[in-house]
Amino acid sequence: MTNLIGHPDHGSFERDPQDMVQLLTPEGERVEHPDFAWCGDDDLAKQLLRDMVLARRFDVEGTNLQRHGELGVWPPALGQEAAQVGAAHAMRAGDHVFPTYREHVVCLLRGVTPADMLGIWRGTTQSAWDTVSTNTHMYTLVIGAQTLHATGYAMGLQLDGMVGNDDPERNAGVLAFHGDGASSQGDVNESYVFAASYHAPVVFFCQNNQWAISEPITRQTTIPLYQRAMGFGFPGVRVDGNDVLAVHAVTSWAMERARQGQGPAFIEAFTYRMGAHTTADDPTKYRLAEETEHWRLKDPIERLRAHLLRSGKIDDAWLAELDDEAEQFGAEVRAACHALPVPKFSEIFATVHAESTAELEAQREQYQTWADSFESIGADSHGAANGQGVSP
Amino acid sequence: MSAQPQAVPNGTKQTLTLGKALNAGLRRALEADPKVLLAGEDIGRLGGVFRITEGLQKDFGEDRVIDSPLAESGIVGTAVGLALRGYRPVVEMQFDGFVFPAFDQITTQVAKMHFRSGGRIPMPMVIRIPYGGGIGSIEHHSESPETYFAHTPGLKVVTCSTPHDAYWMIQQAIASDDPVVFLEPKRRYHERGEVDETTAPIALHQAQVVRHGSDVTLLAYGPMVKTCLEAAAVGADEGRFIEVVDLRSLSPIDMVTVSASVRRTKRAIVVHEAHRTLGLGAELAARLHEDLFYVMESPVLRVTGYDTPYPPSRIEEDYLPNLDRILDAVDESMSR
Ligand SMILES: Cc1ncc(C[n+]2csc(CCOP(=O)(O)OP(=O)(O)O)c2C)c(N)n1
Numbered sequence: 144m145t146n147l148i149g150h151p152d153h154g155s156f157e158r159d160p161q162d163m164v165q166l167l168t169p170e171g172e173r174v175e176h177p178d179f180a181w182c183g184d185d186d187l188a189k190q191l192l193r194d195m196v197l198a199r200r201f202d203v204e205g206t207n208l209q210r211h212g213e214l215g216v217w218p219p220a221l222g223q224e225a226a227q228v229g230a231a232h233a234m235r236a237g238d239h240v241f242p243t244y245r246e247h248v249v250c251l252l253r254g255v256t257p258a259d260m261l262g263i264w265r266g267t268t269q270s271a272w273d274t275v276s277t278n279t280h281m282y283t284l285v286i287g288a289q290t291l292h293a294t295g296y297a298m299g300l301q302l303d304g305m306v307g308n309d310d311p312e313r314n315a316g317v318l319a320f321h322g323d324g325a326s327s328q329g330d331v332n333e334s335y336v337f338a339a340s341y342h343a344p345v346v347f348f349c350q351n352n353q354w355a356i357s358e359p360i361t362r363q364t365t366i367p368l369y370q371r372a373m374g375f376g377f378p379g380v381r382v383d384g385n386d387v388l389a390v391h392a393v394t395s396w397a398m399e400r401a402r403q404g405q406g407p408a409f410i411e412a413f414t415y416r417m418g419a420h421t422t423a424d425d426p427t428k429y430r431l432a433e434e435t436e437h438w439r440l441k442d443p444i445e446r447l448r449a450h451l452l453r454s455g456k457i458d459d460a461w462l463a464e465l466d467d468e469a470e471q472f473g474a475e476v477r478a479a480c481h482a483l484p485v486p487k488f489s490e491i492f493a494t495v496h497a498e499s500t501a502e503l504e505a506q507r508e509q510y511q512t513w514a515d516s517f518e519s520i521g522a523d524s525h526g527a528a529n530g531q532g533v534s535p
Numbered sequence: 536m537s538a539q540p541q542a543v544p545n546g547t548k549q550t551l552t553l554g555k556a557l558n559a560g561l562r563r564a565l566e567a568d569p570k571v572l573l574a575g576e577d578i579g580r581l582g583g584v585f586r587i588t589e590g591l592q593k594d595f596g597e598d599r600v601i602d603s604p605l606a607e608s609g610i611v612g613t614a615v616g617l618a619l620r621g622y623r624p625v626v627e628m629q630f631d632g633f634v635f636p637a638f639d640q641i642t643t644q645v646a647k648m649h650f651r652s653g654g655r656i657p658m659p660m661v662i663r664i665p666y667g668g669g670i671g672s673i674e675h676h677s678e679s680p681e682t683y684f685a686h687t688p689g690l691k692v693v694t695c696s697t698p699h700d701a702y703w704m705i706q707q708a709i710a711s712d713d714p715v716v717f718l719e720p721k722r723r724y725h726e727r728g729e730v731d732e733t734t735a736p737i738a739l740h741q742a743q744v745v746r747h748g749s750d751v752t753l754l755a756y757g758p759m760v761k762t763c764l765e766a767a768a769v770g771a772d773e774g775r776f777i778e779v780v781d782l783r784s785l786s787p788i789d790m791v792t793v794s795a796s797v798r799r800t801k802r803a804i805v806v807h808e809a810h811r812t813l814g815l816g817a818e819l820a821a822r823l824h825e826d827l828f829y830v831m832e833s834p835v836l837r838v839t840g841y842d843t844p845y846p847p848s849r850i851e852e853d854y855l856p857n858l859d860r861i862l863d864a865v866d867e868s869m870s871r
Contacts, residue, residue: 147598215671215848266848269674284675285633286605324605329636355605357581363604429580488853491846506841513860
């Protein structure tokens with residue numbers, strides 16, 4: 144008997160809640176929802192399947208590259224492909240995305256290159272991709288901080304008159320990603336307050352993958368997360384995060400509201416982190432294999448594949464072609480990783496400030512002189528020189 | 536004050552890793568005082584991402600080893616309330632780069648409570664932070680934030696460099712009635728060394744000469760102590776007799792020990808991973824200048840991280856002070 148853990152709802156959340164929007168059952172059966180309709184065509188459905196398969200391939204490559212020592216660490220998005228593909232496809236090119244560190248799938252679809260993403264985990268860069276051409280902000284590793292940036296960016300869109308115009312082409316919105324764990328952070332809650340207060344065109348997209356490293360969702364909340372939105376003054380919707388059609392429908396609705404000037408919305412994509420938190424984590428320490436097995440039956444890719452096959456929209460030949468494409472993509476990802484350039488240390492001084500300082504320039508020169516002293520004695524790595532005569 | 540940790544006359548002398556020594560020290564503190572509580576992200580069932588609290592929730596229960604919601608300001612802020620209520624909270628910040636959401640609570644609330652209350656309200660809290668680089672990690676996981684805390688009146692700041700110190704210092708920090716920021720050199724978690732329970736530890740805020748030498752004093756702490764000892768060993772082969780002082784306490788600084796060493800060697804070099812400008816090195820240089828201006832034979836030098844954000848891991852080796860840079864500084868100090 145413990146005293147602190149005494150809330151009656153602790154640990155009693157439903158695994159299969161009924162209050163979520165679903166358009167495709169785990170068995171791949173199309174169902175209707177009173178408020179949200181699938182608004183795409185067969186081509187889009189096939190595209191979603193293709194993107195999920197390629198996304199998973201990217202993820203598998205990431206994990207394998209880490210295992211082979213090519214990446215320092217990798218945070219898998221395994222199992223969250225529908226949430227991310229559905230959300231990404233609900234955005235227009237002119238909308239803006241603020242991702243966490245696990246939105247590889249979203250970023251791929253926004254045009255961020257695999258190399259740009261892998262550099263972070265290989266330790267050659269820190270999110271140095273082209274945020275302007277992709278309209279996709281850098282990864283944020285400090286939990287929740289990006290939700291405030293997203294909200295401020297949305298306020299900027301408002302100030303620039305890009306919300307609620309008669310011409311829909313002139314409108315834009317922001318999609319802010321965060322996790323279930325992040326929902327406890329002060330920054331995240333403050334972003335809800337600011338978004339509501341200014342009626343900002345931002346949609347909060349929370350992938351509730353049930354775990355924040357080792358802590359279950361019940362440590363962060365005792366009511367379903369989407370119900371919190373009402374208290375902040377905007378609508379909240381829970382969607383089956385493993386149903387790409389439903390995620391697409393709900394996110395399309397929320398983004399269009401935002402663009403039209405109807406303010407923020409919150410989406411809880413109910414999903415599951417099938418893999419470890421990162422490759423450095425061991426989930427057997429804190430969760431049961433039985434739970435993972437339960438979720439395996441709700442696989443986001445399987446259900447769409449089953450649906451499209453059964454309804455004759457795709458056939459084995461189409462799938463075989465997709466397999467080949469994934470194979471080729473995998474090879475490209477590996478090649479891109481191996482080709483990542485390691486920056487010169489002296490470069491780090493150049494980007495600290497917009498206008499550098501004499502002091503920092505002096506430090507760069509000091510470093511360079513020191514580094515050059517090894518060139519003259521023929522050592523190509525200070526590490527090697529450093530280790531001389533010392534056993535670790 | 537809670538009872539000071541005592542030597543165990545018939546206790547053990549065993550070889551432990553620094554991480555396991557911290558775990559053993561936390562265990563003893565939990566046993567010694569029912570008011571001691573541990574809180575933090577993933578510290579319970581998982582035992583922390585570095586496994587420093589492994590097994591403690593199982594043995595002491597979920598009320599004493601608490602998995603917190605993911606919110607650092609919340610963790611420290613509620614620890615203030617628990618301390619007001621008479622508990623002795625020991626909170627974990629998962630990584631150095633993630634203490635900053637709690638910075639306001641630490642610097643404006645924790646640090647000032649005793650002062651604001653006219654000395655009536657103590658804040659016996661320990662804030663554990665794994666810190667420093669060299670582990671090949673992504674950004675925000677390799678920082679050295681000690682100066683922010685050492686610059687804040689009301690806080691005490693300590694760091695350990697050996698398993699023996701880890702074991703004793705964590706208990707001493709918990710026993711302190713002042714808030715203590717306890718910095719753990721995460722890249723040394725796996726270093727092994729003897730932990731001796733049978734003799735009483737030296738005072739928490741005392742520095743220690745860990746290698747004697749007559750030519751120059753290296754002033755270091757936490758992860759850099761080992762690096763300095765290695766540099767001193769290499770230096771000895773080259774005929775340099777390098778003294779190494781492990782500061783252990785960064786606030787307050789034990790200037791008695793530091794000055795005594797530098798008075799003998801007449802030369803000092805401060806080594807830390809943290810950025811150079813306004814780092815501990817700046818403070819030590821100023822104090823040595825005040826105390827020993829006419830004794831020293833060369834200016835205090837600094838071997839530190841650069842004034843840039845911590846770099847991507849593939850090039851971190853060039854950021855961190857290493858043997859070459861330290862020995863270069865020794866040469867420079869001696870040649871002046
Ligand atoms: C401010 C801050 N505190 C702690 C961490 C360490 N940390 C990294 S991921 C994580 C859990 C995040 O969980 P959630 O928000 O649910 O996202 P998920 O990882 O499940 O995608 C924690 C505690 C961090 N990155 N930032």
